[in-house]
Amino acid sequence: MGSHYSLKYLAGEGSPEPAALKAEVEALLAQVDQQMSTWRSDSELSEFNRLPAGSCRVMPDAVLALVRSGEQLSRDSDGAFDLTVSPLLELWGFGPQSRGERVPTADEIAAVQASVGHRHLRIEGQQLCKSAAVHLDFNSIAAGYTVDLVAARLAERAVSSYLLDVTGEIRAAGHKPDGSPWRIAIEAPRDDQQVAQKVLSLDGLGVSTSGDYRNYFERDGQRYSHTLDPQTGAPITHRLAAVSVVDPSTLRADGLSTLLMVLGPERGFAYAEQAGIAAFFVTRTDKGFATRATPAFERRFGEGVKP
Template identity: 55%
Template sequence: MRASLLVMLLTLLYGCGERIERFSGSTMGSTYSIQYVPTTQTPDSQRVKAEVEAILGALDQQFSTWRGDSVVSRFNDLPAGACQALPEDMRRLLAYGEFLFRESGGAFDLTVQPLMNLWGFGPQSRGEQVPDASALARERARVGQQHLRLDGEKLCKDVAAQLDFDSMVAGYAVDRVGDRLSALGIQAYLVEITGELKGVGRKPDGSPWRIALEVPSGGREQHVERAIALDGYGVSTSGDYRNYFEEGGQRYSHTFDPRVGRPVKHALAAVTVVDPSALHADGLSTLLMVLGPEEGYAFAERHDLAAYFIMRQGSDFVARATPRFESLFPGQGKTMR
């Protein structure tokens, strides 16, 4: 399950005499759930589920760093100077990752996996630990999207770089599944994949799909703070309180700043991004989480993003919403305890 999952679904309400179809399953090392309003033109639920799982299976075959036969794992095993042909999905995500890398001055980086492994959070890690300076310097030399070069349909690397698309592939999967549901004639749905969500249309009783933002409560637990209604928007939340370790009295999060090669140390506990594209929301929530409460908020405001920041303040938490978020969901930027 994604460590950054800070969003939960609220109980859905039924309209009188109408229904919502539901199904769920496993994917990307976690789970997915689909809820939609069927119509007379909608295929039967088994076909809908089969179409969804075909998309998820294909993406897992490309992007999973936990299976040795995936496209990304084969690329990661290549030595410096090698090239490999990439499928269209991967080229799309690489292009968006390159955009975020440039816009953030390297705070967002798809080549961070060597650092994740070194600190104990990646698929090839050897346990959570603070690395020594020489090991950190060695792995940092392999990190940086400037070491990648796209040559037609092939991706080349000038160091033994390793890609990790976990910061955006679930959001992309949400968009792909949503597009397929729309193509099948489904006009109202809520898609959730490893915690990334998108809601379109309305439930049979006319009410919107609603999700609840969670607030950490000091440990790895959380509580529901308030709900927002979705229609045509994707939602992604990244946070640092579910996946971390402690050593020598210091807390080390799984959220890394690639610019320094270490977990972030700022007071930002979680950030939610809302965007018509779940892919964009997914990547941007990671980017803002790395940048932190001040630099991240400035970035979000500068790019007119709908973002909701939750910062630690002593034993309490304080929330700050961007103007764009406030315009979409009035009353969401309040101080919390």
């Protein structure tokens, strides 16, 4: 996935040796990479992306499941979440095949948007089909899916206490050797250094954070985030700096954090509140950063642990 992973766990009776467990975990990571990577030309997703409009291809169950998950998130958010924005990312210079950051014209954006949207995809049995030259990108949910995939394997191998991190998507279960809970920090959205905004205790939950403070560029005093609004074809312009979502499904947390980041501080908070999503919002103000938690987040964590 072009990034990192980390697994800390408490060995129990019947759990495998570290070297054996590491090999199993890395085999799962390699499998996901082969199926879903947009950074390697021989992945099954890249091969699908190269197909012309009107084509179909037999795809793994995991790929079809993520397409269905993305389509559901897209429907639920009226298109704020979209797995087909890859051509727009390339156009703005954020994609794996892009030739540098740039601000495209309105006509260029409109031309690319013609092949963006879940309406161009359909599943027929084991085949994924496209009615336009759609390019899929699972970067907004693949890591969360992978965390859940590895967690399921850990359960099969009698590993019930662990802290798992795949490219920044995190899941924890059980307790540390001293009986205390696993604690993770939600990072403050700062460009200059890593600072903990809030510390949470996790058990059986996944957490995902999306933000615009790492991957962006500036032109003529304007900041352009790598988070794009599929409906405008352009980077988000609101003041939401970061949003974290906690959910029993890390895949769902991963997708929802992106969805809420696109919707912004007002629409996103209203969406999360109505849907019962445990989310923590960090918004830029003229006086610095302001934080706000949904009722579901507050019920689960209260005030959390301030660093």
